[in-house]
Amino acid sequence: MTRYDLKALPTWAAAICVAGLFATAASGATETPAPPATPVAPKTMKIGDVLTGQLNAMRSRDAKGKRTNVYQLVSEPRRLPAPAGLCNLETGPETFEIVVANDAQATQLKKLVGKEVALKVAEVTCAEQAGQMSEALVTKWSVVTKPN
Template identity: 75%
Template sequence: MTRSGFKAQLSRAAVLVIAGAMTTMAHAASDADEAPAKPVAPKAMHIGDVLTGQLNAMRSRDAKGKRVDVYQIVSEPRRLPAPAGLCNLETGPETFEIVVAGEAQATQLKRLVGKEVAFKVSEVACAEQAGQMSEALVTKWSLVGKN
């Protein structure tokens, strides 16, 4: 191969590399021009609806300083019934604290921590106190299904 032939091949290869780079940049620019997806409107929650997800337990302190278990479920975003609405969130609450009314309910939930559970919601409200780890509180509930 002559020296002039080598230069010609090198220049053709450089042109191909540059053309490939320009094509890649054009595709990247067109992907960036697409509008971001709009948030999906949350499904409305009604009294008596079922809330499902994995049950988590956390330790917290009550007003007297006593350590207590706090139960939480993460579910799809839901729009709460009036007057709570969206709880001042764009998509509605996703984390729901399950409030226990007594020792019997606490014992019932302790054995279900880490498992998929379903709750029939009888009363729900937005979290209002500073430091709460959930966006909404389920104050009256019952377990549904085979738990």
């Protein structure tokens, strides 16, 4: 049978408590609360401006239930032309759904998926329908440059 020395128990307990207090005081002294970040005002987008970012492709279902490709451009926050503005967001939309009008545009975007692209925006609106994965819709556009 093992016997424990109960005389040393209070000494060890006190040492552990003191070490815990020093650790708590040291960690609290080095951390200073960071000042709250001020939101940066988004750039204002005008018709004809160039929107740059990475192009992503997703699969979605249209109104008839048919599976279609949906193209999305992720960029910096933008303030859209009036009356849309910030699209009820704090910093403005960052994800833009690129609406394809015909098969030629679809094949053009399919080649650029996963790359940095630049699109000249001719028409843009806020996303309003339920189920849309982007914050804004670019309905009329053209590719400005094709990256390598």
